[in-house]
Amino acid sequence: MGVTLVFGAAGQLGQCLQQLGRERQLTNLIFLPRTQANILDEAALQSVFTQYRPTYLINCAAYTAVDKAEEEADTARRVNRDGVENLARLCGEFGTTLLHVSTDFVFAGTGNQPLIETDEAAPISVYGRTKLEGEQVIPAHTGQYFILRTSWLYSRYAGNFVKTMLRLGQERSEVRVIWDQLGTPTYALDLADCLLHIIDSGSTAYGLYHYSNEGVASWYDLAVAVFELSGLPTRVVPIRTAEYPTSATRPTFSVLDKTNVKAALGLAIPHWRESLKACLRQLA
Numbered sequence: 001m002g003v004t005l006v007f008g009a010a011g012q013l014g015q016c017l018q019q020l021g022r023e024r025q026l027t028n029l030i031f032l033p034r035t036q037a038n039i040l041d042e043a044a045l046q047s048v049f050t051q052y053r054p055t056y057l058i059n060c061a062a063y064t065a066v067d068k069a070e071e072e073a074d075t076a077r078r079v080n081r082d083g084v085e086n087l088a089r090l091c092g093e094f095g096t097t098l099l100h101v102s103t104d105f106v107f108a109g110t111g112n113q114p115l116i117e118t119d120e121a122a123p124i125s126v127y128g129r130t131k132l133e134g135e136q137v138i139p140a141h142t143g144q145y146f147i148l149r150t151s152w153l154y155s156r157y158a159g160n161f162v163k164t165m166l167r168l169g170q171e172r173s174e175v176r177v178i179w180d181q182l183g184t185p186t187y188a189l190d191l192a193d194c195l196l197h198i199i200d201s202g203s204t205a206y207g208l209y210h211y212s213n214e215g216v217a218s219w220y221d222l223a224v225a226v227f228e229l230s231g232l233p234t235r236v237v238p239i240r241t242a243e244y245p246t247s248a249t250r251p252t253f254s255v256l257d258k259t260n261v262k263a264a265l266g267l268a269i270p271h272w273r274e275s276l277k278a279c280l281r282q283l284a
């Protein structure tokens with residue numbers, strides 16, 4: 001069986017893949033943190049590809065600080081666009097299948113219907129724009145790719161909204177959370193499982209797909225569920241976006257339609273509340 005290289009292995013999704021790799025004893029998964037393989041370092045990438053000649057590459061490396069990206073557009077673009085192009089070029093040269101992850105923030109989010117892959121992407125933040133550019137550079141270099149757009153990732157690893165709520169819940173009796181932005185929380189471990197499923201299945205249904213957990217929620221709903229399921233008495237006050245100013249504008253409605261990924265890969269996707277329970281069990 002060929003080798004799968006994982007870039008950005010120290011991040012949230014990368015650590016979920018490491019967890020599944022350990023649990024399933026997948027010896028052909030090679031994890032490369034930024035310190036070993038910076039996706040902006042073309043010479044280092046060339047030598048990693050020459051050494052491993054990977055069958056698959058999973059790219060978890062990204063610039064994900066949504067607000068900070070507004071002031072660091074060049075840095076965000078280098079990682080989210082140029083870094084992805086470096087990987088795609090080498091995947092093309094080495095016949096490697098690229099599994100790349102993108103975001104619901106490529107959408108303006110002004111509608112009210114679940115978004116399909118062919119809906120117009122019109123990002124309203126630097127992060128969203130640079131992630132869209134990353135999606136768009138891939139097909140020029142290789143046709144062997146899966147791009148999975150996902151949303152609102154959380155897990156026991158790295159920083160994420162669920163962990164922020166648990167921390168705030170310990171510190172305060174009340175938190176104020178936006179209820180007028182709708183999307184779908186996604187357990188990063190479920191996404192990691194989906195990525196490994198693509199590899200296991202040997203699927204050649206290349207292309208762009210939407211993947212999140214099932215259901216719809218506001219950030220307020222998610223916070224309420226976190227406190228309810230973890231038995232914390234914290235009160236959640238619903239507020240509007242205007243009452244929580246941030247540098248980056250976020251989509252109002254970015255629920256992803258998963259019809260295509262389920263059909264192409266034969267996946268059963270858990271509801272976000274079920275996956276949240278599983279994550280909170282891991283965190284406890």
Ligand SMILES: NC(=O)C1=CN([C@@H]2O[C@H](COP(=O)(O)OP(=O)(O)OC[C@H]3O[C@@H](n4cnc5c(N)ncnc54)[C@H](OP(=O)(O)O)[C@@H]3O)[C@@H](O)[C@H]2O)C=CC1
Nearest residue numbers: 008010011012013034038039061062064101103150152153
């Ligand atoms: N988090 C979320 O809510 C969502 C994430 N996504 C997408 O999912 C993917 C995974 O996200 P997630 O795991 O949460 O992100 P994280 O920010 O947790 O992890 C990203 C990793 O990429 C690394 N990295 C940054 N720059 C480089 C570089 N030049 N070379 C190599 N590695 C680098 C970071 O290293 P360091 O820690 O040193 O900066 C970090 O370890 C990303 O593509 C993201 O855009 C999509 C929707 C939602």
Ligand SMILES: Cc1cn([C@H]2C[C@H](O)[C@@H](COP(=O)(O)OP(=O)(O)O[C@H]3O[C@@H](C)C(=O)[C@@H](O)[C@H]3O)O2)c(=O)[nH]c1=O
Nearest residue numbers: 064066103104105151152153161164176177178219244
């Ligand atoms: C901490 C906090 C956040 N919020 C709001 C702000 C924002 O609209 C929303 C989420 O805030 P965060 O900053 O935690 O999450 P954010 O960084 O916006 O999350 C996004 O990250 C990128 C990487 C993606 O790709 C997206 O899919 C999405 O997951 O919750 C509150 O209303 N109250 C709070 O106390």
